[in-house]
Amino acid sequence: MAVMSPLAACLWTYAVGLKVLLEQLLRRRFSLPVLPSQDGKVAIVTGGAQGIGYETAKHLSRLGMHVIIVEFMYLELASLQSIRQFVEHFKARNLPLHVLVNNAAVMLVPQRYTEDEFEEHFGVNYLGHFLLTHLLRDALRQSGSSDYSSRIVTLSSATHYIGEINLNDLQSRTSYSSHGAYAQSKLALVLFSYQLQQRLAAEGSHVTSNVVDPGVVNTNLYKHTTWLFKLCKWLFSWLLFQTPSQGASTVIYTAVSPSLEGSGGFYLVNGRKMKSADISYNEDLQRELWNLSCKLVGILEACNKAS
Numbered sequence: 133m134a135v136m137s138p139l140a141a142c143l144w145t146y147a148v149g150l151k152v153l154l155e156q157l158l159r160r161r162f163s164l165p166v167l168p169s170q171d172g173k174v175a176i177v178t179g180g181a182q183g184i185g186y187e188t189a190k191h192l193s194r195l196g197m198h199v200i201i202v203e204f205m206y207l208e209l210a211s212l213q214s215i216r217q218f219v220e221h222f223k224a225r226n227l228p229l230h231v232l233v234n235n236a237a238v239m240l241v242p243q244r245y246t247e248d249e250f251e252e253h254f255g256v257n258y259l260g261h262f263l264l265t266h267l268l269r270d271a272l273r274q275s276g277s278s279d280y281s282s283r284i285v286t287l288s289s290a291t292h293y294i295g296e297i298n299l300n301d302l303q304s305r306t307s308y309s310s311h312g313a314y315a316q317s318k319l320a321l322v323l324f325s326y327q328l329q330q331r332l333a334a335e336g337s338h339v340t341s342n343v344v345d346p347g348v349v350n351t352n353l354y355k356h357t358t359w360l361f362k363l364c365k366w367l368f369s370w371l372l373f374q375t376p377s378q379g380a381s382t383v384i385y386t387a388v389s390p391s392l393e394g395s396g397g398f399y400l401v402n403g404r405k406m407k408s409a410d411i412s413y414n415e416d417l418q419r420e421l422w423n424l425s426c427k428l429v430g431i432l433e434a435c436n437k438a439s
């Protein structure tokens with residue numbers, strides 16, 4: 133399969149970014165409706181110490197939820213061992229789990245590998261959340277009921293539209309582009325979220341899985357961009373970018389809004405269901421990526437048992 137060159141990946145990423153900025157400028161920003169109290173409910177938000185994750189955690193806890201953010205219960209998504217330890221600690225507390233927000237991410241980092249030898253975007257953004265979700269699936273299942281489904285909300289990005297899944301080189305070892313690697317990880321998350329929804333529905337559990345694209349948001353995610361980009365962001369973000377709290381609004385809505393009760397398998401942008409990239413609906417690719425991911429994170433046996 134021909135893979136996009138690093139230059140093409142970079143140019144397409146900026147083209148997609150510009151399109152989103154323009155849309156943001158022209159459309160009305162989504163504002164959260166009044167949401168019901170979440171007293172007695174528990175959520176985990178990865179990457180909840182800053183940016184969109186922090187605003188999500190803050191709002192959910194204002195609604196009465198007990199929110200675990202990964203800064204306070206240590207979780208390093210670049211380590212499969214740390215993910216397993218985090219889940220062990222969480223389960224030892226015998227808490228229910230109603231909402232899991234797969235939010236944490238890195239973007240445009242130089243070519244680096246996690247301790248498990250995964251390319252960092254693919255390892256942290258995608259495989260880390262793949263394993264985390266798998267390990268928390270029973271807790272979510274047990275906390276869902278016929279009148280209240282537990283919810284998995286996964287953050288992707290408009291860059292997934294230009295993403296390619298390079299099944300022969302998921303870790304980008306033969307050719308590396310930071311833009312391509314970020315886009316691949318964000319497309320993988322959409323494929324994962326849809327496939328997860330299918331599996332949850334097939335087993336009849338009261339858990340849903342949706343994807344959110346928060347738009348272009350003024351956060352530290354851009355710390356690895358060029359100085360020119362940073363200068364433009366500094367000059368124009370007040371006009372073009374969303375604030376972290378605006379970026380979090382669709383995440384919060386997807387996590388708790390009664391209007392989405394029992395609905396899964398959707399891609400939400402600015403509070404509305406939208407179509408994701410055509411390739412993200414390819415069920416063969418979803419399954420192939422799922423099986424490969426099970427192998428990579430060392431849960432092949434559990435995956436085979438579940439399917």
Ligand SMILES: NC(=O)c1ccc[n+]([C@@H]2O[C@H](COP(=O)([O-])OP(=O)(O)OC[C@H]3O[C@@H](n4cnc5c(N)ncnc54)[C@H](OP(=O)(O)O)[C@@H]3O)[C@@H](O)[C@H]2O)c1
Nearest residue numbers: 179183184208209210235236237287289348349351352353
């Ligand atoms: N900002 C945007 O314009 C934009 C656009 C589209 C999609 N998104 C998506 O929105 C989500 C949130 O991004 P953001 O803009 O809020 O970014 P951010 O402010 O940079 O926050 C990212 C969070 O992820 C955490 N994180 C990074 N690597 C980690 C690791 N190895 N283990 C555990 N946590 C890790 C960070 O932890 P530390 O605090 O320890 O660094 C931070 O809390 C991401 O999934 C991103 O792809 C953002």
